[in-house]
Amino acid sequence: MSFTRLRDNFELVSKYGDSVPLYLFSDLFLHVPGYREMFSVNMRNQRDRLMEALGFAVEHANGLQEITPYLHQLARSHRKLGVQDEHYMKWCASVVNTMRRFSGNVWDEGLEREWREFLFGLTKVLVDGARQDALKRPAQWTAEVINHDRRAVDTAVLRLLVDTPFPYVPGQSAPVEVSRWPNLWRYYSMANIPRQDNTIEFHVKADGAVSAALVREIQEGDIIRLGAPIGTLTLNPDTGRNILLIAGGTGFAPIKAILEHVTRLPVPPWVSVFVGAREPDGLYDFDILRTWAAKYSWLSVGAALSDVHKPELAASGTVSEVIAGYGRWDAYDAYVCGPPAMVDSTVEILRGNGFSDNRIRLERFASKVTPSQRFVS
Numbered sequence: 212m213s214f215t216r217l218r219d220n221f222e223l224v225s226k227y228g229d230s231v232p233l234y235l236f237s238d239l240f241l242h243v244p245g246y247r248e249m250f251s252v253n254m255r256n257q258r259d260r261l262m263e264a265l266g267f268a269v270e271h272a273n274g275l276q277e278i279t280p281y282l283h284q285l286a287r288s289h290r291k292l293g294v295q296d297e298h299y300m301k302w303c304a305s306v307v308n309t310m311r312r313f314s315g316n317v318w319d320e321g322l323e324r325e326w327r328e329f330l331f332g333l334t335k336v337l338v339d340g341a342r343q344d345a346l347k348r349p350a351q352w353t354a355e356v357i358n359h360d361r362r363a364v365d366t367a368v369l370r371l372l373v374d375t376p377f378p379y380v381p382g383q384s385a386p387v388e389v390s391r392w393p394n395l396w397r398y399y400s401m402a403n404i405p406r407q408d409n410t411i412e413f414h415v416k417a418d419g420a421v422s423a424a425l426v427r428e429i430q431e432g433d434i435i436r437l438g439a440p441i442g443t444l445t446l447n448p449d450t451g452r453n454i455l456l457i458a459g460g461t462g463f464a465p466i467k468a469i470l471e472h473v474t475r476l477p478v479p480p481w482v483s484v485f486v487g488a489r490e491p492d493g494l495y496d497f498d499i500l501r502t503w504a505a506k507y508s509w510l511s512v513g514a515a516l517s518d519v520h521k522p523e524l525a526a527s528g529t530v531s532e533v534i535a536g537y538g539r540w541d542a543y544d545a546y547v548c549g550p551p552a553m554v555d556s557t558v559e560i561l562r563g564n565g566f567s568d569n570r571i572r573l574e575r576f577a578s579k580v581t582p583s584q585r586f587v588s
């Protein structure tokens with residue numbers, strides 16, 4: 212079936228804004244006992260994500276196979292919430308009810324048929340994804356905090372012992388839930404390559420609910436939950452180019468993991484690492500870089516401070532300004548991670564420097580993960 216009216220209908224309904232996912236979720240909670248408990252008290256983010264994911268799928272209605280990796284990743288992340296096959300079926304019914312409710316007299320049998328067909332195809336891919344994933348890994352992991360190192364007022368480095376092997380690619384991140392905020396999942400990047408002893412390291416900057424709990428409340432011995440890792444900020448060692456690693460604040464976490472990955476290559480390329488922060492305490496893990504730079508002849512490191520002038524410690528300016536000052540980086544691939552504004556300004560400077568998009572990999576530390584950030588490894 213070719214979906215000719217779906218996209219226009221979704222656009223029309225979306226004009227009602229937040230009322231649409233509000234209606235959809237209340238319909239779902241009404242019809243599926245126990246479903247509400249899978250979500251946090253505040254559903255705002257969840258509603259945005261639902262509309263974003265549905266919109267993305269509608270856009271690809273005539274070629275869902277193109278976004279199968281994304282849909283499988285979505286199903287994989289639903290598993291940590293306890294979503295089962297039958298929930299998807301009920302969800303389809305609630306989507307149809309919602310679209311009907313907001314479509315007014317545009318709604319007719321033909322449109323309903325399109326929605327049902329589309330949702331049937333969509334849930335089939337999701338259910339397949341969840342089943343395939345269940346054959347490979349648990350829905351979630353638990354991890355004990357074995358070391359909590361408060362490096363600055365608002366920054367902590369946590370070492371965790373995961374209960375069972377936790378496979379990921381260096382540079383990826385995982386959803387984390389703390390007991391203080393049940394069902395409120397936030398992504399944090401593993402700052403090390405996978406280890407035999409199942410320990411991982413997170414670098415967290417206190418910014419809101421979950422991060423503040425991780426920095427200020429969590430103690431050694433506490434248990435947190437983890438979901439399946441995601442992310443495309445992973446090393447591509449086959450390009451034959453050198454590597455430019457750029458981090459802002461705790462964006463250093465995945466950059467450190469990538470750098471550790473490089474140390475394991477038989478012939479490492481030249482690597483330059485730049486870490487940016489506002490003030491010196493934002494360079495909370497720079498000592499390890501100095502140690503590695505002394506050990507590896509192929510590595511050079513630099514720091515940038517934007518709000519204070521400390522030439523003995525770092526160049527002055529934002530990390531993107533400092534990189535721009537170095538001239539051209541023609542023989543390099545770039546990996547960028549940090550707050551969205553820092554990533555965006557750095558990417559702009561890199562593009563101006565001649566970088567094409569296929570030479571840049573990035574991760575924005577936003578509260579929301581966009582469809583393009585999702586990835587199946």
Ligand SMILES: Cc1cc2nc3c(=O)[nH]c(=O)nc-3n(C[C@H](O)[C@H](O)[C@H](O)COP(=O)(O)OP(=O)(O)OC[C@H]3O[C@@H](n4cnc5c(N)ncnc54)[C@H](O)[C@@H]3O)c2cc1C
Nearest residue numbers: 384397398399400414415416419420421422461576577578
């Ligand atoms: C792929 C990925 C990897 C990440 N890795 C890391 C990492 O390694 N380390 C790290 O520190 N972070 C990382 N992040 C960011 C992290 O996931 C969280 O987004 C961040 O910690 C904030 O979450 P929170 O629950 O603490 O804050 P939230 O409570 O979600 O708040 C986020 C921001 O919104 C503001 N806010 C909240 N509610 C309101 C409101 N009602 N009105 C106005 N403003 C409001 C808060 O003040 C805060 O600034 C990553 C993000 C992504 C997407």
